[in-house]
Amino acid sequence: MRIIECHEEKIHLSGQIQDLGFLLVFDMHQCVAASEKTLLPGLSFSTIIGASFADIMAVLLPSVGVEQIESKIDDQIFYRYVERIRLFEQEYFLSIYRYDGKIYVETELALQERVQTTRLYYYAKYISDRGHQNNWQSLTELIRDIIGYDRVMVYQFLEDEGGQVIAESKLQDKESFLGYRYPEFDIPKQARELYKVFHARHTADVDAPVHGIVGLKKEDVDLSRTSIRAMSPIHLQYIRNSGAKASASFSIIIDGELWGLVTCQHYEARHVDLSQRHLCVFLTQYAVNNYLAGKQKEMSIFREAIATMEGELKTQLLVNRGQFNILEQYGSQIMNFMSADGVIIRHDQGLKQYGDVPSLEQIVQIDRQINATNYNSMYVTHQFVDNEKEQAAKFPGVIRLDVLPQSNWYIYAFRKERIVNEVWAGKPEKIHHTDDSKGITSFSPRTSFDAWIRTTAGKSEEWKDSEVNFLKDIGLLVQRAIAQRGGEIEELNKELIRSNNALETFSYTLMHDLKNPLTSIQLSAQLIASKKDLSEERRLKMAENIIEGSKLITEMMDKVYKISSGTHVKFEFETIDPEPKILGIIEDSMQRYKVPNLRYKVKDCLPIWGERTLVYQLFLNLVGNAIKYSSKESQPEIEISSKLEDDMICYIIRDNGIGMDLSANHNIFEIFKRMPNTGEFEGSGIGLSIVKRIADKLDAQISVESKLGSGTTFFVCFKHNRR
Structure with missing residues (x-):
């Protein structure tokens, strides 16, 4: 005996239409099918x-015209051509x-x-004005x-594939x-797909x-999109059994x-009719x-x-230590957001509970059953069964989140049993009819819709x-906070190393860059002390050198210290004419390196945008x-100039000195890095590393061209306008 379930019925291939009109089906050349009793003026059914x-x-x-019709039905927006005739x-x-x-x-x-x-407009406004609660x-x-x-x-499908009436408008004398509730087999799978x-x-x-349809075989005419397709006999009988004679439905x-x-x-x-149905669908x-x-508004x-x-x-979690205690402060809020009856936060140091929760003995049993499953960090159910007692648990709604499993840190949420009296439109049971002559048992529509x-x-x-x-988000948030705290400890260790290195760099920077202004102060003071017949003008000049040198030392010490220590420095940028400073540096360096015959x-010198001390x-x-x-050349020469290139002002510092061999891929800007041919010159290898750091602070670009024994040219390009 073969059993034919209702979901096996091919309702889209019913081969029948309602007594409301007629249907014609065409292939590329001709009409290949037509519903019985199709009547057209001047044409017999046979033609x-x-x-x-x-x-x-x-x-x-x-x-x-036919072309106009075909263009409409081929359109992606208006795939149907509809007229009232x-x-x-x-x-x-x-x-x-x-x-x-x-x-x-x-x-x-x-x-x-x-x-x-x-x-x-008024229909739409009626829906909007009453709000989505009455939607x-x-x-x-x-x-x-x-x-x-x-x-x-309005009939809403539920997770068990059955449905429930959630809204209703009816005649006053009709039962509500x-x-x-309605069982899932009342609307079989293939009907839902349709x-x-x-x-x-x-x-x-x-x-x-x-x-019926004449011409093509019944199986060859797919009526999935045909408005006047006749319902299956089973569906028609179902409607009759409900007491109705007409039915309509619109998909949500x-x-x-x-x-x-x-x-x-x-x-x-x-x-x-079609116009009413279109409006209802809209x-x-x-x-x-x-x-x-x-x-969406509620969710926001x-x-x-x-959030x-x-x-x-x-x-x-990030500011304070003791994550367990901090999380416990939010237990009540977690319970409210979860709509739970109770919450437990548990870790190696103990547990804290909120609301109604199971006993400790029950928690042990819950853990035992959860651990026996193949869950992945989170266990969720709304029908937990106590296997030891073989009965429904008092709290069938259970969630356990493993926050840090290695620390036995868990969050539990519980919901109590919810006893519900479900009202069904008739007893939800399948009824089958057996045709002994055909050896077939098929689905029979329910006859009773009385409340059950x-x-x-x-x-x-x-x-x-x-x-x-x-x-889940709470768990991730805790994990990330702990990881970040761990990362902060690592960063603190790195910062300690960096600070020690910076302290050493700071010392060398001071020794290096303060030599020029100190030399200027020393020479000016010696000149004032040794020459009794200095003119007033010359004496004032020496005094200005001392004051200017002292001021430079103070500013440089402050800036270099802050840069080296990593302290945030707010540099005050301004338009600077570097020419007077460059001339002063040349004068001081000629004395320091004893190069009286320097040709420069x-x-x-174009103005640049920068910070005065750093420049x-x-x-x-x-x-x-x-x-x-x-300085050791027979005729030492340097040249400083600038030019405008695109949006950059580039300074060129060229000399005819010892030069460098750049083919060996030496990083000349690395701290304490000295070129092999510089041994006879004083220096510690820190000057160009300072230059690179300062260029970065000024957002400037620096490059070099050099050839061993043929001099060096540095290029420093500043942004034209940073304001």
């Missing part, structure tokens, strides 16, 4: 099969569309009362107003089905005759999935958008509250994804090096 699409359109739409003194809606490699032409009766499109109720009221049915319901493809279905009269699609249905029942035969989608907008408020709590928790109550126990309210994800040129130190090292390393 319709085989007629061309153009011939049929000449009868149905004589004023419209008149045949045999009756008004019909004519729909033309492509599907399954064919062209479908269907007609259906149009009601005399036309849909008022001017009401559309589905508002939709049922509007659709009932449009189609005039006795009952309109609000809150009623609702995702085509969003409006209706049956005008369950007892009206239906018409959310994120590409069938979220629910607007189901409509009328206790007399009643046709819902309003259903509008209600979906309104619902999603409301949910929820996330904002969570505030998580931000505070993160700050506490089932009590469910041993379960809690299910955990929402947002609640589970929130607890300073020309075209001085940069030129002090570059110009001083140029003079030092050319």
Whole structure:
């Protein structure tokens, strides 16, 4: 005996249409199928099969060209061509569309009362003004107003694939089905898939005759998108058993999935024409958008509250030690956000509980059962069973998050049992009918829709994804804070090494860069002391040298110390004319390195944007090096000039000194790095490393060209305008 389940029924290949109009199917050349009793002016049924699409359109739409129709049905936006036409003194809606490699032409009766499109604004406003809390109720009221049915319901699919009525508008004398549950087999799988493809279905009269399709085989005519497709016999009987004679439904699609249905029942035969169905589909989608907008707003408020709590928790974890105690301060908030009856935060140092929670003995049993499963850091259930006692637990809703498993640090959330009296529209049981002559047992529609109550126990309210994800975020937040604290210790060790190195660099920098101003002060003081006949002008000049040198020493010590120690320094940038400083550096260096015969040129010195002390130190090292390393030449020469290149002002410091061999890939800017040919010159190898650091602070670019024995040229390019 073969059992045929209802989900095996190929409802899209029913091969029948309702007694509302007719259907024609065309391939590329001719009409290949037509519904029985198709009537067209001037054509007999026998001549319709085989007629061309153009011939049929000449009868149905004589004023419209075939090319215009085909362009419409090929359009990605308007894939259907719809017109209101008149045949045999009756008004019909004519729909033309492509599907399954064919062209479908269907007609259906149009009601005399036309849909008022001017009401559309008020319909939409009605849904919006009542808010998303009344979203589905508002939709049922509007659709009932449009189609005039006795009952309109919103039916939401649940996780068990059954459904529940969550909104209803009806005649006052009719029993309410609000809150009623329906089993998943009432709407089989293939029907749900069809609702995702085509969003409006209706049956005008369950007892009206239906018409078969002549031409192609029944299996070859896919009626998935045909508005007047006849319902399957099982579905028609189901509607009859419910007491209704007409039915309509509109799909509620959310994120590409069938979220629910607007189901409509009328206790007399009643046709819902194409314009009414289109309006209902539009309003259903509008209600979906309104619902999603409301949910998004609620979620934003929820996330904002969570973000505030998580931000505070993160700050506490990073600033303070003792993460266990800090997390415990937020236990009550975690319980509220989770909508839990109780929460436990447990670690090696003990545990703290909030609200109603299981006993310690029960926690041990819960842990034992959880550890026996293959969970991954988080265990979630809403129907925990106590295996030891073989009964439902008092807290069937259990979440355990492993915050730090190696430390036995866990967060538990609990929900109590929620006993629910579910009201079902009839007892949810499959009924089968056996045909002994054919050896087939098939599904039989339910005959009773009287309220049937089932009590469910041993379960809690299910955990929402947002609640589970929130607890996961808390765990990640704690883990990251601990990791960051560990990283901070490592960084502190690195900082200690860096500080020690910086202290050594600081010492060398002071010794290096202070030599010039100290030499200037020393020479000026010696001159004043040794020469009694100095003119007043010369004496004032020497005094100015001493004051200027002292000022430079003070500023340089302060800046070099802050840079070396890593302290944030706020440099005050300004437009600087470096020429006077460069000339002063040349004069001091000639005395320091004893180069009275130095020939130098300073020309075209353009103003630069920088910090006064840093600019001085940069030129002090570059110009001083140029003079030092050319001092042993028979005719020492240096030249300093500048030029504008794009948005940069580039200074060129050229000398005819000993030069460098740059082919060996020496990093001349590395601290304490001296070139092999500099042994006979004083120095520690720190000058150019200071230059590089200063260039970085000034956001300047530095490069060098040199050849051993033929002098060196440095290029320093400053941003033209940094203001």
